[in-house]
Amino acid sequence: MKGEALKGHLDLLLLAVVREGPLHGYAIIEELRRRSGGAFDLPEGTIYPALHRLERSKLLRSRWQSVGPRRRRRVYRLTRHGEAAFEEEKDQWRSFSGAMETVVA
Protein backbone atom coordinates (compact mmCIF):
# COMPACT_ATOMS: atom_id res chain seq x y z
CA MET A 1 0.00 0.00 0.00
CA LYS A 2 1.51 3.32 -1.02
CA GLY A 3 1.93 6.50 0.94
CA GLU A 4 -1.03 8.44 -0.39
CA ALA A 5 -3.49 5.76 0.73
CA LEU A 6 -1.89 5.61 4.15
CA LYS A 7 -1.63 9.29 4.92
CA GLY A 8 -5.13 9.75 6.26
CA HIS A 9 -4.65 6.88 8.67
CA LEU A 10 -1.08 7.42 9.75
CA ASP A 11 -1.98 8.93 13.12
CA LEU A 12 -4.13 5.98 14.07
CA LEU A 13 -1.47 3.50 12.96
CA LEU A 14 1.29 5.25 14.88
CA LEU A 15 -0.84 5.62 18.00
CA ALA A 16 -1.80 1.96 17.78
CA VAL A 17 1.83 0.87 17.66
CA VAL A 18 3.07 3.18 20.42
CA ARG A 19 0.11 2.19 22.57
CA GLU A 20 1.70 -1.20 23.11
CA GLY A 21 4.58 0.40 24.97
CA PRO A 22 7.39 2.94 24.66
CA LEU A 23 9.32 2.53 21.40
CA HIS A 24 11.95 4.42 19.47
CA GLY A 25 11.38 5.52 15.90
CA TYR A 26 13.03 2.59 14.17
CA ALA A 27 11.15 0.10 16.33
CA ILE A 28 7.86 1.87 15.63
CA ILE A 29 8.42 1.61 11.89
CA GLU A 30 9.53 -2.00 12.11
CA GLU A 31 6.50 -2.88 14.21
CA LEU A 32 4.24 -1.13 11.73
CA ARG A 33 5.79 -3.15 8.92
CA ARG A 34 5.62 -6.40 10.89
CA ARG A 35 1.98 -5.97 11.89
CA SER A 36 0.94 -5.03 8.38
CA GLY A 37 2.82 -7.97 6.90
CA GLY A 38 4.95 -5.49 4.98
CA ALA A 39 1.91 -3.93 3.31
CA PHE A 40 2.49 -0.41 4.60
CA ASP A 41 5.22 1.01 2.51
CA LEU A 42 6.12 4.60 3.41
CA PRO A 43 9.54 6.18 3.07
CA GLU A 44 10.72 5.55 6.61
CA GLY A 45 12.20 8.99 7.14
CA THR A 46 8.82 10.60 6.59
CA ILE A 47 7.43 8.94 9.71
CA TYR A 48 9.53 11.05 12.06
CA PRO A 49 7.90 14.39 11.20
CA ALA A 50 4.53 12.73 11.86
CA LEU A 51 5.77 11.51 15.24
CA HIS A 52 6.97 15.03 16.02
CA ARG A 53 3.58 16.44 15.10
CA LEU A 54 1.82 13.95 17.34
CA GLU A 55 4.16 14.99 20.11
CA ARG A 56 3.42 18.67 19.52
CA SER A 57 -0.27 17.78 19.75
CA LYS A 58 0.45 16.19 23.15
CA LEU A 59 -0.68 12.79 21.96
CA LEU A 60 2.83 11.39 22.34
CA ARG A 61 5.74 12.37 24.48
CA SER A 62 9.35 11.46 23.99
CA ARG A 63 12.71 11.56 25.67
CA TRP A 64 16.23 10.47 24.94
CA GLN A 65 17.14 7.14 26.41
CA SER A 66 20.67 5.81 26.70
CA VAL A 67 21.36 2.62 24.83
CA GLY A 68 24.73 1.31 25.90
CA PRO A 69 27.59 3.52 26.90
CA ARG A 70 27.79 5.73 23.81
CA ARG A 71 24.41 5.77 22.26
CA ARG A 72 20.96 7.13 22.90
CA ARG A 73 17.62 6.96 21.20
CA ARG A 74 14.49 9.04 21.22
CA VAL A 75 11.77 6.91 22.80
CA TYR A 76 8.10 7.71 22.25
CA ARG A 77 5.22 6.85 24.52
CA LEU A 78 1.50 7.51 24.46
CA THR A 79 0.03 10.24 26.68
CA ARG A 80 -3.37 10.20 28.35
CA HIS A 81 -4.71 12.41 25.56
CA GLY A 82 -3.11 10.09 23.04
CA GLU A 83 -4.93 7.15 24.57
CA ALA A 84 -8.25 9.02 24.30
CA ALA A 85 -7.49 10.11 20.75
CA PHE A 86 -6.60 6.53 19.81
CA GLU A 87 -9.90 5.19 21.13
CA GLU A 88 -11.78 7.94 19.35
CA GLU A 89 -10.05 7.42 16.03
CA LYS A 90 -10.36 3.65 16.31
CA ASP A 91 -14.14 3.96 16.76
CA GLN A 92 -14.33 6.23 13.74
CA TRP A 93 -12.20 3.90 11.69
CA ARG A 94 -14.40 0.94 12.58
CA SER A 95 -17.54 2.81 11.56
CA PHE A 96 -15.88 3.94 8.36
CA SER A 97 -14.43 0.56 7.41
CA GLY A 98 -17.72 -1.17 8.27
CA ALA A 99 -19.61 1.20 6.02
CA MET A 100 -17.05 0.77 3.24
CA GLU A 101 -17.25 -3.00 3.54
CA THR A 102 -21.03 -2.87 3.31
CA VAL A 103 -20.92 -0.77 0.17
CA VAL A 104 -18.04 -2.45 -1.59
CA ALA A 105 -18.73 -6.08 -0.70
Add this chain to the structure above:
Amino acid sequence: MAILLGSHGDRRRMKGKPIEDFVRRLRVELGEGSEEARLVSEIEDHLADAAQDAMARGTSADEAWDRALGRVGSVAEIVASARAESAPGPAWPDPRLLGVRAARFTVREVKMIKVSVLALALVTSALAALVGFHGVLFDDGSPIWNLLKVSASIAVIGVGALTWSQLGIRSPNPVRALFGGALFLITAGSAGAVWTWHLARVTGDFEAWALLANLLILSQGCLTAWHSYSRFAEQRS
Protein backbone atom coordinates in the same frame (compact mmCIF):
# COMPACT_ATOMS: atom_id res chain seq x y z
CA MET B 1 31.51 1.69 1.57
CA ALA B 2 30.20 2.25 5.03
CA ILE B 3 30.75 0.87 8.46
CA LEU B 4 29.35 1.48 11.87
CA LEU B 5 31.78 2.96 14.31
CA GLY B 6 31.69 3.84 17.96
CA SER B 7 32.28 7.52 18.64
CA HIS B 8 32.82 9.85 21.54
CA GLY B 9 29.40 11.29 20.83
CA ASP B 10 26.04 10.06 22.00
CA ARG B 11 25.43 7.67 19.18
CA ARG B 12 27.37 5.72 16.65
CA ARG B 13 28.49 7.58 13.64
CA MET B 14 28.23 6.36 10.14
CA LYS B 15 31.13 6.34 7.83
CA GLY B 16 30.65 6.29 4.12
CA LYS B 17 30.29 9.00 1.58
CA PRO B 18 26.70 8.34 0.46
CA ILE B 19 25.49 8.36 4.05
CA GLU B 20 27.46 11.43 4.97
CA ASP B 21 26.25 13.19 1.84
CA PHE B 22 22.69 12.24 2.58
CA VAL B 23 22.82 13.53 6.15
CA ARG B 24 24.60 16.72 5.12
CA ARG B 25 22.04 17.45 2.40
CA LEU B 26 19.22 16.72 4.82
CA ARG B 27 20.71 19.10 7.35
CA VAL B 28 21.10 21.84 4.73
CA GLU B 29 17.63 21.37 3.28
CA LEU B 30 15.88 21.28 6.63
CA GLY B 31 17.67 24.35 7.89
CA GLU B 32 18.66 25.27 11.39
CA GLY B 33 16.58 24.79 14.48
CA SER B 34 16.35 22.41 17.38
CA GLU B 35 13.42 20.53 15.84
CA GLU B 36 15.33 20.09 12.58
CA ALA B 37 18.48 19.00 14.40
CA ARG B 38 16.47 16.43 16.29
CA LEU B 39 14.96 15.10 13.07
CA VAL B 40 18.39 14.73 11.47
CA SER B 41 19.65 13.02 14.59
CA GLU B 42 16.76 10.56 14.58
CA ILE B 43 17.21 9.82 10.88
CA GLU B 44 20.89 9.12 11.52
CA ASP B 45 19.93 6.77 14.33
CA HIS B 46 17.36 5.16 12.09
CA LEU B 47 19.91 4.50 9.36
CA ALA B 48 22.30 3.04 11.89
CA ASP B 49 19.60 0.79 13.35
CA ALA B 50 18.42 -0.37 9.93
CA ALA B 51 21.94 -1.14 8.76
CA GLN B 52 22.81 -2.88 12.00
CA ASP B 53 19.67 -5.00 11.75
CA ALA B 54 20.45 -6.01 8.20
CA MET B 55 24.03 -6.87 9.09
CA ALA B 56 22.82 -8.97 12.00
CA ARG B 57 20.80 -10.94 9.47
CA GLY B 58 23.92 -11.63 7.47
CA THR B 59 23.81 -8.84 4.90
CA SER B 60 27.16 -7.33 4.02
CA ALA B 61 27.89 -3.87 5.42
CA ASP B 62 27.76 -2.14 2.04
CA GLU B 63 24.51 -3.82 1.12
CA ALA B 64 23.03 -3.07 4.56
CA TRP B 65 23.75 0.66 4.29
CA ASP B 66 22.46 0.77 0.73
CA ARG B 67 19.21 -0.81 1.81
CA ALA B 68 18.86 1.47 4.82
CA LEU B 69 19.41 4.49 2.64
CA GLY B 70 16.99 3.23 0.03
CA ARG B 71 14.21 2.69 2.56
CA VAL B 72 14.52 5.90 4.51
CA GLY B 73 13.31 7.96 1.54
CA SER B 74 14.88 10.81 -0.37
CA VAL B 75 15.97 14.07 1.18
CA ALA B 76 13.19 15.79 -0.76
CA GLU B 77 10.55 13.41 0.61
CA ILE B 78 11.67 13.85 4.20
CA VAL B 79 11.89 17.61 3.87
CA ALA B 80 8.44 17.76 2.26
CA SER B 81 7.03 15.63 5.07
CA ALA B 82 8.68 17.81 7.71
CA ARG B 83 7.26 20.95 6.09
CA ALA B 84 3.78 19.48 5.77
CA GLU B 85 3.71 18.17 9.33
CA SER B 86 4.90 21.45 10.79
CA ALA B 87 2.35 23.55 8.88
CA PRO B 88 0.12 25.49 11.26
CA GLY B 89 -3.16 23.80 12.01
CA PRO B 90 -6.59 25.40 12.34
CA ALA B 91 -6.94 28.36 14.65
CA TRP B 92 -9.22 26.44 16.94
CA PRO B 93 -7.57 24.17 19.47
CA ASP B 94 -7.59 20.48 18.79
CA PRO B 95 -10.39 18.99 20.93
CA ARG B 96 -8.07 16.15 21.85
CA LEU B 97 -5.78 18.64 23.58
CA LEU B 98 -8.55 19.52 25.95
CA GLY B 99 -9.47 15.91 26.52
CA VAL B 100 -12.86 16.69 25.07
CA ARG B 101 -14.88 13.64 24.17
CA ALA B 102 -17.24 15.65 22.04
CA ALA B 103 -16.89 13.46 18.99
CA ARG B 104 -18.00 10.46 21.01
CA PHE B 105 -21.48 11.87 21.52
CA THR B 106 -24.10 9.85 19.80
CA VAL B 107 -26.24 11.42 17.10
CA ARG B 108 -29.20 11.32 19.49
CA GLU B 109 -27.30 13.11 22.24
CA VAL B 110 -26.12 15.82 19.87
CA LYS B 111 -29.70 16.25 18.68
CA MET B 112 -30.94 16.56 22.27
CA ILE B 113 -28.34 19.23 23.01
CA LYS B 114 -29.32 21.05 19.85
CA VAL B 115 -33.03 21.01 20.71
CA SER B 116 -32.22 22.24 24.24
CA VAL B 117 -30.10 25.06 22.83
CA LEU B 118 -32.88 26.12 20.48
CA ALA B 119 -35.49 26.02 23.26
CA LEU B 120 -33.27 27.99 25.60
CA ALA B 121 -32.58 30.52 22.84
CA LEU B 122 -36.32 31.13 22.53
CA VAL B 123 -36.86 31.45 26.27
CA THR B 124 -33.90 33.73 26.92
CA SER B 125 -34.70 35.87 23.88
CA ALA B 126 -38.25 36.33 25.15
CA LEU B 127 -36.98 37.20 28.62
CA ALA B 128 -34.41 39.58 27.16
CA ALA B 129 -37.12 41.26 25.11
CA LEU B 130 -39.20 41.72 28.27
CA VAL B 131 -36.27 43.11 30.23
CA GLY B 132 -35.26 45.42 27.39
CA PHE B 133 -38.83 46.61 26.85
CA HIS B 134 -39.25 47.21 30.56
CA GLY B 135 -35.92 49.01 30.69
CA VAL B 136 -36.94 51.41 27.92
CA LEU B 137 -40.47 52.16 29.05
CA PHE B 138 -40.81 51.72 32.77
CA ASP B 139 -37.49 51.53 34.50
CA ASP B 140 -36.60 54.46 36.67
CA GLY B 141 -32.93 53.50 36.99
CA SER B 142 -30.07 55.62 35.69
CA PRO B 143 -29.84 56.08 31.91
CA ILE B 144 -26.49 54.22 31.83
CA TRP B 145 -27.96 51.27 33.70
CA ASN B 146 -30.94 51.21 31.36
CA LEU B 147 -28.67 51.44 28.35
CA LEU B 148 -26.63 48.52 29.67
CA LYS B 149 -29.73 46.42 30.21
CA VAL B 150 -31.13 47.21 26.78
CA SER B 151 -27.79 46.52 25.08
CA ALA B 152 -27.40 43.21 26.89
CA SER B 153 -30.98 42.29 25.97
CA ILE B 154 -30.37 43.08 22.31
CA ALA B 155 -27.19 41.01 22.38
CA VAL B 156 -28.98 38.03 23.94
CA ILE B 157 -31.71 38.29 21.32
CA GLY B 158 -29.02 38.58 18.62
CA VAL B 159 -27.33 35.41 19.80
CA GLY B 160 -30.72 33.71 19.93
CA ALA B 161 -31.40 34.70 16.33
CA LEU B 162 -27.94 33.53 15.28
CA THR B 163 -28.52 30.24 17.09
CA TRP B 164 -31.76 29.68 15.24
CA SER B 165 -30.29 30.66 11.90
CA GLN B 166 -27.34 28.30 12.34
CA LEU B 167 -28.86 25.36 14.16
CA GLY B 168 -32.58 25.62 13.59
CA ILE B 169 -32.95 26.75 10.03
CA ARG B 170 -29.77 26.59 8.03
CA SER B 171 -28.07 23.87 10.02
CA PRO B 172 -25.70 21.93 10.24
CA ASN B 173 -22.26 23.57 10.52
CA PRO B 174 -21.74 26.06 13.32
CA VAL B 175 -19.96 29.28 12.54
CA ARG B 176 -17.35 30.75 14.78
CA ALA B 177 -19.64 33.69 15.46
CA LEU B 178 -21.97 31.28 17.21
CA PHE B 179 -19.14 30.04 19.38
CA GLY B 180 -18.32 33.68 20.15
CA GLY B 181 -21.98 34.25 20.99
CA ALA B 182 -21.87 31.28 23.33
CA LEU B 183 -18.90 32.76 25.14
CA PHE B 184 -20.79 36.04 25.47
CA LEU B 185 -23.77 34.22 26.98
CA ILE B 186 -21.52 32.40 29.44
CA THR B 187 -19.92 35.67 30.50
CA ALA B 188 -23.15 37.63 30.66
CA GLY B 189 -25.06 34.83 32.41
CA SER B 190 -22.32 34.33 34.99
CA ALA B 191 -21.93 38.05 35.62
CA GLY B 192 -25.71 38.52 35.88
CA ALA B 193 -26.12 35.63 38.28
CA VAL B 194 -23.28 36.80 40.50
CA TRP B 195 -24.58 40.38 40.44
CA THR B 196 -28.09 39.25 41.35
CA TRP B 197 -26.74 37.16 44.22
CA HIS B 198 -24.55 40.03 45.38
CA LEU B 199 -27.50 42.47 45.35
CA ALA B 200 -29.60 40.00 47.32
CA ARG B 201 -26.93 39.81 50.01
CA VAL B 202 -26.31 43.54 50.17
CA THR B 203 -29.88 44.81 49.92
CA GLY B 204 -31.83 41.77 51.07
CA ASP B 205 -33.91 42.03 47.91
CA PHE B 206 -33.61 38.69 46.20
CA GLU B 207 -34.89 38.66 42.61
CA ALA B 208 -35.32 34.99 41.95
CA TRP B 209 -36.56 35.57 38.42
CA ALA B 210 -33.38 37.51 37.55
CA LEU B 211 -31.22 34.74 38.94
CA LEU B 212 -33.19 32.16 36.98
CA ALA B 213 -32.96 34.20 33.77
CA ASN B 214 -29.21 34.56 34.14
CA LEU B 215 -28.77 30.87 34.88
CA LEU B 216 -30.80 30.07 31.76
CA ILE B 217 -28.54 32.35 29.74
CA LEU B 218 -25.50 30.68 31.25
CA SER B 219 -26.90 27.22 30.43
CA GLN B 220 -27.67 28.28 26.89
CA GLY B 221 -24.12 29.57 26.51
CA CYS B 222 -22.56 26.36 27.84
CA LEU B 223 -24.69 24.11 25.68
CA THR B 224 -24.18 26.24 22.58
CA ALA B 225 -20.43 26.23 23.11
CA TRP B 226 -20.46 22.48 23.64
CA HIS B 227 -22.59 21.86 20.59
CA SER B 228 -20.47 24.10 18.36
CA TYR B 229 -17.35 22.48 19.64
CA SER B 230 -18.62 18.95 19.13
CA ARG B 231 -19.59 19.81 15.56
CA PHE B 232 -16.16 21.27 15.07
CA ALA B 233 -14.57 18.12 16.46
CA GLU B 234 -16.62 16.06 14.04
CA GLN B 235 -15.55 18.20 11.11
CA ARG B 236 -11.91 17.91 12.11
CA SER B 237 -12.05 14.17 12.36
